[in-house]
Amino acid sequence: MMITNLEIIPGKRIAKHMGLVQGSSVRAKHVGRDIMAGFKNIFGGELKGYTELLQESREEAVERMKEQAKAVGANAVLNVRFSTSSVAVGAAELFAYGSAVVLE
Amino acid sequence: MVDLIVLIVLLALGYGFGRFAEQRHYRSIRKRESELRRIPAVASRIPPIRSTPCDATLVCGSVVVSVDYFKRFVAGLRNLVGGRVTSYESLVDRARREAILRMKAQAKELGADMVFNIKLETSSIYQGRRNSIGSVEVLAYGTAYIPH
DSSP: EEEEEEEEEEOOOEEEEEEEEEEEEEEEEEHHHHHHHHHHHOOEEEEEHHHHEEEEHHHHHHHHHHHHHHHHHHHHEEEEEEEEEEEOOOOOOOEEEEEEEEEE | OOHHHHHHHHHHHHHHHHHHHHHHHHHHHHHHHHTTTSSOOOOSOOOOOSOEEEEEEEEEEEEEEEEOOOHHHHHHHHHHOOOOHHHHHHHHEEEEHHHHHHHHHHHTTTTTTEEEEEEEEEEEEEEOOGGGGEEEEEEEEEEEEEEE
């Protein structure tokens, strides 16, 4: 399964277009992490716990998108976009979407 | 009175540690930027024409950076008079550069020689008290070109 944010793949032809596929995941970190993040808000600097959290949930979102693409019979997802939004304090929604296609 | 002391202590801590952390972060960013300069990252949507066959895959890098207490306080004061909020500018700048560096590092690991169609996405993750911006997340993603 090819995942890319290109619209055209050089040297490949798009045989079939299967429409939009998407995947999303909402995650929160345990309270300890939130407290640590609170401290970090005094000192400044990178919030490693949150970076990790977002990375994990992004992978999850991409994984769900892939599953959906597989279900509709595509072998590639083109023009992938990501978006992030905070749903509540300490929880973030990660959303990935793209167009599923069959490449030759 | 106690509140005032707590505030002053927090400001001093934020100023001291925040400055130190920012300078260290900038040093490391500059160092890694010069190491990864060989991999150009461009925003053009259409890949350059190559004679050799290439693989293309998605790479991304993300970072969550938080602003320190002192800077948030200064930004709060800035809200009264308006104008450039330099303390947040440096925060966003650091986050963007770091995210691009992480993306490039991933591309380098895959053996890519170029990343194109870069998209940057910023969102504020942690809302502090009184809805002040606590930390921002920056995600950079693009397509890495891997020559065979």
